[in-house]
Amino acid sequence: MREIKKVDLKSPLLIEGLPGVGHVGKLVAEHLIEELGAIKIMEIYSKYLPPQVIVDENSVVHLLKNEIYAWKGEKKEKRDLLFLVGDFQSVSNEGHYAMIDTYLDIAEKYGVDKIYTLGGYGVGYIVEEPSVICAVNDEKLLEEVKKYGGKFKDNEPGGGIAGAAGLLLGMGKLRGLDGICLMGTTSGYLVDPKSAQQVLKMLCRLLDIEVDMGELEKRAEEMEKVIEKIKASEGGVKEPLGKKEEYLGYYV
Amino acid sequence: MREIKKVDLKSPLLIEGLPGVGHVGKLVAEHLIEELGAIKIMEIYSKYLPPQVIVDENSVVHLLKNEIYAWKGEKKEKRDLLFLVGDFQSVSNEGHYAMIDTYLDIAEKYGVDKIYTLGGYGVGYIVEEPSVICAVNDEKLLEEVKKYGGKFKDNEPGGGIAGAAGLLLGMGKLRGLDGICLMGTTSGYLVDPKSAQQVLKMLCRLLDIEVDMGELEKRAEEMEKVIEKIKASEGGVKEPLGKKEEYLGYYV
């Protein structure tokens, strides 16, 4: 863990967008960081991440990491924000618990009292009109989310919420932190900027902020073309898309 | 680990019913907790459980956990009871040993001197008339179990008893605790309330308590219908049931 910059924040909200299903959460959080101009304040390295480095466009290697960005609310009535993004989540079960504990330690250090986790909800087929399903870690939060148009589905996702998006809420609750999870429906096979747009809209309503969505729209249009090509090359739906697991590897 | 409620118990018996083969032990222990009105006194969280949360019918997430319930024996001659139930067992080998050590620490703290573990004994085919096979962690216990109608089979189960049902007996013995394991024969493919009924009957005789079995009977009848449907849709027994591993996933 390495602190890059000291910042003074007033009880910020934490927004998690680590890689996951359809990279929905990652797209949303990185878009917000870009549009708001949040600054990086911390890098988190861990033995629970894969033992490798990535090589950037200048042939410079970088150890895999997670990062914390900070944004100071422009006006008095806006809440400060912390963003948790990164290259990977833990590759071991026990590592997940250890890393979430670290995130929560950081959150508490900055006085976070509420966490928003963002993710995708894989349904197994191309979703034309993605919707957003919400979950909370305390019943008292249901009303607030509904007020801003959040939808809930009983017992959904049926398999639970795996990884950081779920654990930050579950383990955060044990520390007395409120938590809301926003999941955009998505195929689960492709990076999904269209689903990310819906999650972003919902999050902006909850945070009462406005951001330009142009970049995400552009990426969504590009992905639409990719999907058209896939469908064409398949002559329709001869092979179910579900079989082609290499897609995510390719387009991520 | 979080203590919910302080209770004063007099050398209680510990009854373990964590998820396992056919969820037999889980069905029995949860039925007893419900019928006796046992109260939750402790929640156990662990990095050895899967890194995820479950979402309940109100869209509220819950960190995976094990739980301890307590019941004070109504009459003077009844023993107090502790129940160990939960969402999952450890997903790692070493985690199993660590979690059992925690359970035994709790048991010793409350003065437990005898443990009953409940489970299913998978035989690979639908069992019309489930029976209960017993095992103990000390020869001196054989007589007691036989007196109440418990049956033993030499070297059964041949593969040993895996997970909490086995380790609580084996590791408990090293701490001087007596242990009895009751296993209901079951297919291993489906949740089996019928097998759970037999285990419950045997346990009640051993504990000298009586509980209504209506709820388990109802679930057993529903499961009978499910099995009939499966058989019908298969046109008999064309495909052996053993191949359909998705069954347990679906009906649990």
Added chain:
Amino acid sequence: MREIKKVDLKSPLLIEGLPGVGHVGKLVAEHLIEELGAIKIMEIYSKYLPPQVIVDENSVVHLLKNEIYAWKGEKKEKRDLLFLVGDFQSVSNEGHYAMIDTYLDIAEKYGVDKIYTLGGYGVGYIVEEPSVICAVNDEKLLEEVKKYGGKFKDNEPGGGIAGAAGLLLGMGKLRGLDGICLMGTTSGYLVDPKSAQQVLKMLCRLLDIEVDMGELEKRAEEMEKVIEKIKASEGGVKEPLGKKEEYLGYYV
């Protein structure tokens, strides 16, 4: 770890026969313990063993364990012996290193200066006339082993020696302990008392002791019949034996 009995030994030799290829080492060590009347002095429990218990012929469960037996050399000129046997070896890589460290701590406590490890060398086909291949952890030991008829093959086994039989020699050397490994050639698919006989003969020459081999011979004859049956039921060698991995599971 549990000490059962205190014994006073004079710089004993350690003989390892944990389960492994063809259970050759296990057969030899258990045969020696039986014939010499060695007594159990220690039980070793570990989180690195599988998380389960075994059920004996009286329906009594036993936590998986390793055991140390001791034998006091009858005459003045005989060396005292320690035996390391057990139900299982570690199921994790790191656990192997941890358990071997424990074994070596025990060995050093008793003043052991030389270790014999026993195992099978799987060749992939039924071996009619098993032979014994030796390896040592110091060149100075080659002469001694050759003197007693031990055979060596350069770079054999090519894949190295895995588990306790290898690590006790390698890690023992770092502590200054001499080590000799005796491996009986065996198919690798079946428990092999015939191969064990050859290893036992070699070990007895090295230790300058004599034991009755009747029990191992009987088991070898029984196994010969099993092999005949397998060959007959296959109508010869239609299916290569190597495919039938369930054999070891069945006959162990």
Added chain:
Amino acid sequence: MREIKKVDLKSPLLIEGLPGVGHVGKLVAEHLIEELGAIKIMEIYSKYLPPQVIVDENSVVHLLKNEIYAWKGEKKEKRDLLFLVGDFQSVSNEGHYAMIDTYLDIAEKYGVDKIYTLGGYGVGYIVEEPSVICAVNDEKLLEEVKKYGGKFKDNEPGGGIAGAAGLLLGMGKLRGLDGICLMGTTSGYLVDPKSAQQVLKMLCRLLDIEVDMGELEKRAEEMEKVIEKIKASEGGVKEPLGKKEEYLGYYV
């Protein structure tokens, strides 16, 4: 960890050549150790290596290990060198991080300020004319590498650099150490001395040293014959080489 010999070095460079893709790095580092006459100064044992020993041509077993060799620059203007070579890399994710930390501790102890890591870059087909792709852990190093003829490719390798070759650069950077990785293109299926020759040439230019390449050339020619035989036995390219994963096992 065992220190074999104390040496006095003046801020040496560290050159890593542990086993990896095509064993390219291993071939280069071991060739340099041989040609320069570097001496072994340290052995590193670890529970993160596979739990086994290797058997040498004299039937003497050796615990798996990594080794540090040292070479004192002959003339005043030559830098001293440390080499990191060995039998295996860690077999667990977390073990990789732990072992790299140990290597870097050793490096810092000797005053290393720059690390060269050597490896292969698997492309999936036989490479007739291997080239060398470079990566660095700091932009300031790009110019130096280019000056000596090093080639870079944006975002290559696309999957990042796994294991010691990558982590030494990434984790070394966090300690302020410069790092350069040289990767020879190779099929990934066969040990590749031809690719190693190219990496060695590049490394010698960077280090400003000269060594005889005869031995590597001889091995490259032998390997050429092996490849010819494989192609002949396949009657050309009927089966893609990529399917034959046993090749590496056989020829290593």
